[in-house]
Amino acid sequence: MSSPSFDQAFAVALLLIIGATAAVSIGGYLRRPHDVAGIHGSIVLGSGIRGWYFSNLLPFEEFCVRWGILPEHISFMQLGGSVFVAYCYAAGMLFTGGWLLLCIGTLDIIDGRVARRTNSSSARGAFLDSVIDRYADSAAFLGLAAYFRTSWVLWAVLLALLGGLIVSYTRARAEGLGAECKVGLLQRPERYVILGFGTIFGALAERIAGPLVAGQPYTLVVLAVIVLAILVNFTAVQRAVHVWRVLGQHVDA
Numbered sequence: 001m002s003s004p005s006f007d008q009a010f011a012v013a014l015l016l017i018i019g020a021t022a023a024v025s026i027g028g029y030l031r032r033p034h035d036v037a038g039i040h041g042s043i044v045l046g047s048g049i050r051g052w053y054f055s056n057l058l059p060f061e062e063f064c065v066r067w068g069i070l071p072e073h074i075s076f077m078q079l080g081g082s083v084f085v086a087y088c089y090a091a092g093m094l095f096t097g098g099w100l101l102l103c104i105g106t107l108d109i110i111d112g113r114v115a116r117r118t119n120s121s122s123a124r125g126a127f128l129d130s131v132i133d134r135y136a137d138s139a140a141f142l143g144l145a146a147y148f149r150t151s152w153v154l155w156a157v158l159l160a161l162l163g164g165l166i167v168s169y170t171r172a173r174a175e176g177l178g179a180e181c182k183v184g185l186l187q188r189p190e191r192y193v194i195l196g197f198g199t200i201f202g203a204l205a206e207r208i209a210g211p212l213v214a215g216q217p218y219t220l221v222v223l224a225v226i227v228l229a230i231l232v233n234f235t236a237v238q239r240a241v242h243v244w245r246v247l248g249q250h251v252d253a
Contacts, residue, residue, distance in 0.1 A: 008010025011207035012201060018200075025130040026052055042191040057110060071118075071125055073109035078104050079132045082139035089199070094221055098199035101140050105192030108133060130172070133188065137143045137164050141196060144225065153222050156229045163232035164191060170239040184235040198224025 004092040039054070050064040064074065081104045088097030111129060115121045141161035148154045167184060174181035186194075202221030205212070212219035 007207050012047065015201075015204050015208075025056065029055055041173060042187065042190060045193065050189075054109075054113075054157060056070060057106065057113070060106075060110055064110065064119055069114070071111040071115040071120060072128060074107050074114065074158060075125075075129050075132045078111070078136055079105040081107065082136040085136075086139040086143035086146075089140060090146035092147055092220060094147075094199040095203035097140070097143065097204065098128045098196045101192060101199070102196040104136055105189060105196065108136070108188065108192075117250070125186055130145050134165070137168070137191070139189065156225045160229035160232055163229060163236050166236040167232060167239060170236060170243060174239070174243040174246070177243075179243055181243050181246075182237050183242045184238050186228075186231045186235045190226065194224055194228050194231075198228070 034051055034055070039050050063069075081100060085097050085100045085104060088094070108129075115125060124162060138161060141157055141164070144157045145154055145161070148157055167186070168188075171181040199221050202218050202224060203221050206218055211217050216222060
């Protein structure tokens with residue numbers, strides 16, 4: 001039996017470091033008093049996980065507030081970062097792309113929290129943030145579509161891209177018609193988590209064990225894309241049905 005290569009050993013070590021860091025951080029958070037009553041969770045990302053993550057963002061929020069970094073600046077950093085995410089995925093650098101995607105999602109959280117802390121929220125800022133979010137959401141899928149362009153996986157990527165756009169559109173259209181639409185299994189943070197960690201751990205698994213299915217590289221990445229494509233379109237249907245019912249109640253009233 002051949003000895004493991006340096007790449008395999010490094011991938012295993014990196015996987016252990018990621019797991020240990022998360023375990024220590026979550027353990028420390030659970031031992032401290034915390035209140036998650038005002039944090040809305042979901043089936044995928046509960047209020048406890050969100051509270052833990054928000055607690056880790058406090059130093060970055062403080063930095064932005066102290067140095068006068070405006071939410072608009074953070075949004076443009078998010079847009080620029082999304083270009084690098086697309087490039088990394090298209091070039092097959094899925095591990096790097098996954099981490100960058102999680103950073104992009106984090107910037108999306110920070111800009112809103114900084115806006116609230118500095119009382120700098122505005123209609124123009126909200127509009128800019130929504131537009132940049134659409135570009136950032138699409139960039140990762142475009143990069144994956146370029147990487148899987150010769151494989152059947154391309155169709156799963158495009159289906160996930162389409163579902164994400166419809167999820168965002170249903171909310172925007174509903175709010176334009178006077179109906180609230182915040183329901184759904186997968187919202188933007190959940191999509192970032194599934195795709196980001198899916199590509200990170202999928203790339204590590206590829207280094208450690210190779211393809212889990214013969215002839216299909218990055219098996220775990222493909223699985224993450226398929227799961228995302230199914231769940232995000234399920235969410236789009238959830239929102240469409242919800243808005244249909246709400247608007248029907250308005251008509252009956």
